[in-house]
Amino acid sequence: MLRKNVTTSKSIFALASGRLPCAVAIEKISGRDAIDLARKLFKPQSGGELEKKRSMVMGTLFDPEGKKIDDCLALVFVGPHSHTGEDSIEFHCHGSEPVIRKLEEALLHLGAAPAQPGEFSYRAHLNGKITANQMENLGDIYLARDTADLDQIYSRKDGSLTERISNLRENLVKTQAILDTAVDFSEEYSDVIGQAKAPLIQTIHECSEIIQRYSRLKKGATTPRLVLAGKPNAGKSSLFNALLGRYRAIVHEEAGTTRDVIEEDIEVRGRRWKLVDTAGFRDSSESREKEGIELGERFLSAAAFWILVVDGSLGISPDEENLIEKYGNKPHVVVWNKMDLEQWSAPQGKWYGKSVHPLSAKTADGINELWARLEAELSKKESQAPLPTAVEASRLEKARELIEALLVQLERNELPEYLAEINREATRALELVVGEVGTEDVLDRVFGEFCIGK
Ligand SMILES: Nc1nc2c(ncn2[C@@H]2O[C@H](COP(=O)(O)OP(=O)(O)OP(=O)(O)O)[C@@H](O)[C@H]2O)c(=O)[nH]1
Ligand SMILES: [Mg+2]
Structure with a gap:
């Protein structure tokens, strides 16, 4: 369960895609120093450094000892124009278990923290990107078992x-x-x-x-x-x-x-x-x-x-x-x-x-x-x-x-x-x-049920 006193001082990371192995694995990183962290791991194919601008860049990931992890695509979102409102990176890697394990070890080594369930959405909420109500709906979309459930979630209002x-x-x-x-x-x-x-x-x-x-x-x-x-x-x-x-x-x-x-x-x-x-x-x-x-x-x-x-x-x-x-x-x-x-x-x-x-x-x-x-x-x-x-x-x-x-x-x-x-x-x-829904209400009931990476 996401604790109420959770801080946003560190960048967080998590696998946002499904179970490994799979075709493509998406590792998400979000936080004040997300782009700086990414620069230490990722070298663009075109040479130079990863720029702090909204972009999609092909390149290679290296661990802190300089050993190659994977060739991948980096999606750079500069805050506040991102899902969380913070600087964020998505690495679209090969969906291999050791690739993701090495990448996450490197992120941990550089000082980032593994995200708790729902923490990306929580940050988005703190930064005014989504309301408490929207977060609830978001959580329920994952619970939907058939299209009738989905229709009912979308017609709630x-x-x-x-x-x-x-x-x-x-x-x-x-x-x-x-x-x-x-x-x-x-x-x-x-x-x-x-x-x-x-x-x-x-x-x-x-x-x-x-x-x-x-x-x-x-x-x-x-x-x-x-x-x-x-x-x-x-x-x-x-x-x-x-x-x-x-x-x-x-x-x-x-x-x-x-x-x-x-x-x-x-x-x-x-x-x-x-x-x-x-x-x-x-x-x-x-x-x-x-x-x-x-x-x-x-x-x-x-x-x-x-x-x-x-x-x-x-x-x-x-x-x-x-x-x-x-x-x-x-x-x-x-x-x-x-x-x-x-x-x-x-x-x-x-x-x-x-x-x-x-x-x-x-x-x-x-x-x-x-x-x-x-x-x-x-x-x-x-x-x-x-x-x-x-x-x-x-x-x-x-x-x-x-x-x-x-x-x-x-x-x-x-x-x-x-x-x-x-x-x-x-x-x-x-x-x-049917009154106003506050952050506290949602923190109590919703985040614990979100998946990690959401
Ligand atoms: N002409 C015609 N033949 C049918 C029709 N429905 C099924 N059949 C034929 O009837 C035979 C039995 O069909 P199945 O669907 O296997 O019947 P079932 O009720 O599952 O049979 P069991 O599994 O033995 O209990 C097959 O030769 C089918 O091709 C139909 O609407 N018209
Ligand atoms: Mg039969």
Whole structure:
């Protein structure tokens, strides 16, 4: 964790690119003497010294004993026109572990210090380059797991959180009026108090929903599974490949081809899902096949959504009915596959209460329509709560704790004067949620989670 008394007297360095070995490694250095340090290590190809001007220069890095480290490209940023606002250098080296190790040893030898997580951004903040709010967003970009997360981070400032908080505040204002009445007319206390409960419970519920949006980003929700199930040969693997857009699972005319569970990531409306192909369900006495079927069924029981694939040229059998009776309560779509075949026919109207989806996994007819249906069905479960920042979420948690305490005291029939005081405190806490964010707030919660080099 970045300490609050961190100083900026020394230049700092860190590897800003990914894991070694890799094509190009970027070593960042920032600080008052960054260019002087770089001059001691780096000799431009064109001769002379590295100049203190915004530039991109090819050259060679040498260690303090004059031994070559690497040929590299140096990017020179003269403060305040840099990411941190200080003089900064980026060495774009070959992404080799010993190159970077030698370069960092040389920097350490020359008096620079390894950067702590988030220290470059912290310096940028101190130099007025980024606000505390921007830093929070920056941290969250690294936590995003799918494009929907990114979209929500970028649309944070659309005012939806402020609006939700002000609605919640209204609930507390109403509660305040109720409690103030109870103070004035103590003989009708219990009637009046009873009215205060419902808006408080609603407020707690909504606060939790918003806080959970942040926890989902922070902790990384487990990716929900979308499982394909059906009889052998129904075309599950063909549909799996069609949805994935590439040939991943073996497709074969022989029934019982897929034995294992095959999983691949897909995105539906910006959210990541695991698409799962399973072995065909049927009564089997063959032990290997039986094992595959049992495994498939375990995935089906745990699925957030599933697709029953029916071979529309054969129609339904007890196997499909068995599946729909067992798992029909779980959200699903029924696909009537192989509609390119002459023998294909689908039920008129609904089957087990649902309209079936005609499709050919082979020709891809009906695939776009299936996507549209999946997009609509899978996003039904998405929370509509706005995504708060770390600071907003933690402030909201404080407000929720106070409202919960209020509810407890209310049920204990505490004095209305006392309840009114907690309510006032909770109202103030809610108002603070979307208030100004200071350096201290962000220092506490954000920097520790930044990566080194950021
Ligand atoms: N004509 C036609 N054939 C299809 C279609 N979908 C799948 N098939 C064929 O049906 C056979 C079985 O397809 P798969 O995708 O392997 O079926 P599966 O459900 O995965 O089968 P198992 O892995 O054995 O459970 C293959 O010969 C496919 O080419 C379709 O829409 N139309
Ligand atoms: Mg298969």
